[in-house]
Amino acid sequence: MNQRFFKYCRLLAFVFLTITLANCSGGNDGTESGGEEPQTTEYKTNRFSIVTLNAKTNASANAVYNWTIETVSSENYSLVNTTSKEALFAAAAEGTYVFNVAITDKGTTKNQKVTVVVTTETSELKSYISKVFEFKPAPGQFVNDLPVANDGDSADRILTRANSYLAKKNGDLISLGAFGGYVVFGFDHSIVNLKGRRDFRVLGNAFWADANPNPNSGLRGGSSEAGVIMVSYDKNKNGLPDDEWYEIEGGGHKMEKTIRNYEITYHRPDPNKKPVPGGGTGTVLFTDLEYIYWKDNQGKEGYLAQNNAYNHSLEYWPKWQKDQATITFKGTRLPDNAVDESGNGSYFVQYAFLYGYADNAPNNDDESAIDIDWAIDSSGKKVQLPAIDFVKVCNGLNQQAGWLGETSTEIMGANDLHLLGENIPTR
Ligand SMILES: [Ca+2]
Numbered sequence: 001m002n003q004r005f006f007k008y009c010r011l012l013a014f015v016f017l018t019i020t021l022a023n024c025s026g027g028n029d030g031t032e033s034g035g036e037e038p039q040t041t042e043y044k045t046n047r048f049s050i051v052t053l054n055a056k057t058n059a060s061a062n063a064v065y066n067w068t069i070e071t072v073s074s075e076n077y078s079l080v081n082t083t084s085k086e087a088l089f090a091a092a093a094e095g096t097y098v099f100n101v102a103i104t105d106k107g108t109t110k111n112q113k114v115t116v117v118v119t120t121e122t123s124e125l126k127s128y129i130s131k132v133f134e135f136k137p138a139p140g141q142f143v144n145d146l147p148v149a150n151d152g153d154s155a156d157r158i159l160t161r162a163n164s165y166l167a168k169k170n171g172d173l174i175s176l177g178a179f180g181g182y183v184v185f186g187f188d189h190s191i192v193n194l195k196g197r198r199d200f201r202v203l204g205n206a207f208w209a210d211a212n213p214n215p216n217s218g219l220r221g222g223s224s225e226a227g228v229i230m231v232s233y234d235k236n237k238n239g240l241p242d243d244e245w246y247e248i249e250g251g252g253h254k255m256e257k258t259i260r261n262y263e264i265t266y267h268r269p270d271p272n273k274k275p276v277p278g279g280g281t282g283t284v285l286f287t288d289l290e291y292i293y294w295k296d297n298q299g300k301e302g303y304l305a306q307n308n309a310y311n312h313s314l315e316y317w318p319k320w321q322k323d324q325a326t327i328t329f330k331g332t333r334l335p336d337n338a339v340d341e342s343g344n345g346s347y348f349v350q351y352a353f354l355y356g357y358a359d360n361a362p363n364n365d366d367e368s369a370i371d372i373d374w375a376i377d378s379s380g381k382k383v384q385l386p387a388i389d390f391v392k393v394c395n396g397l398n399q400q401a402g403w404l405g406e407t408s409t410e411i412m413g414a415n416d417l418h419l420l421g422e423n424i425p426t427r
């Protein structure tokens with residue numbers, strides 16, 4: 001075959017490839033323009049989606065990479081892994097984002113431009129939860145009520161119900177029960193980690209006390225039932241929350257009494273056991289002080305007490321788990337935060353941790369908003385995430401607060417602050 005003809009074929013193939021890729025709007029594939037060692041790579045994507053930017057090179061495994069900003073049309077983007085061959089990018093605003101990647105290999109440095117063209121998505125995105133993937137509350141007062149569980153309900157039916165409570169604009173409360181109970185949910189897009197700003201908020205029913213008997217406490221408190229928040233992004237791109245989780249390190253994480261890798265096992269109450277009734281406060285009486293036995297991995301044991309408050313069922317064990325003799329949960333346990341400020345058991349104040357949890361500060365308080373930059377890995381090291389797709393909330397408190405019963409995180413939704421146009425600086 002003659003060389004010119006061969007060159008012509010290659011050119012044709014290249015033109016065809018370019019047209020095909022250019023037609024793939026919204027795709028995440030890079031299109032190369034250049035010869036064997038490409039100088040410019042262009043990516044096209046939508047807002048609120050994570051793209052892996054790849055330095056196209058034949059450099060050796062020892063090559064060193066350094067991604068820097070060339071020109072960006074807005075600050076509403078995130079670029080992480082900037083010293084790797086592959087960087088991760090996500091933007092909350094349309095525009096053109098140009099980066100330079102310097103590749104140093106065997107003593108020489110080559111520069112390459114990587115351009116990302118971000119366009120607005122074609123279908124409207126929801127600022128709120130799109131799907132609940134898992135709902136596993138620990139036993140508790142409001143389990144079987146929030147959401148409603150009936151005898152004979154299957155775990156699948158309860159998950160569907162949890163979806164009907166949370167996956168909408170104005171959600172309804174669900175309770176995570178005692179320590180460790182959790183829920184996992186996701187969004188129809190990635191929540192971008194914007195620099196210097198908080199990115200999302202988990203909605204709960206926390207409120208500040210308006211009549212703390214101790215006006216000198218100097219701390220904010222009321223009903224604060226901190227749920228520890230974990231985040232992840234869909235690294236394996238299968239749409240499921242089966243990727244690595246990173247915990248949001250809130251104010252309580254830095255307190256001395258916080259216990260990492262706390263583990264607790266609850267034992268299903270024997271329906272024939274003799275209740276151990278106790279006193280109470282006002283109209284709320286303890287019908288069984290030794291209702292649900294628990295044992296933890298710190299050598300401690302105790303009971304969830306049963307009370308007869310009018311607003312919940314007397315059955316604390318999840319009805320859809322009636323065949324399970326025990327339920328075990330693991331996670332970070334925060335220090336107890338409930339203080340009997342009345343001195344006679346009538347008025348407990350649950351003091352809020354400074355920041356970084358669910359159901360800890362009221363929904364209209366900036367301290368209920370979370371910066372993805374607070375994420376840490378399992379060894380406690382800070383991680384850089386471009387955006388997140390999934391959130392897990394676990395009750396972080398193992399505490400009985402007198403007649404209020406066990407402390408239980410409630411949640412009623414979550415919001416992407418960027419999609420809502422809320423601009424809350426980080427701390
Ligand atoms: Ca952020």
Ligand SMILES: [Ca+2]
Binds near residue numbers: 233238
């Ligand atoms: Ca996944």
Ligand SMILES: [Ca+2]
Binds near residue numbers: 225407408409410
């Ligand atoms: Ca609660």
Ligand SMILES: [Ca+2]
Binds near residue numbers: 205409
């Ligand atoms: Ca609550």
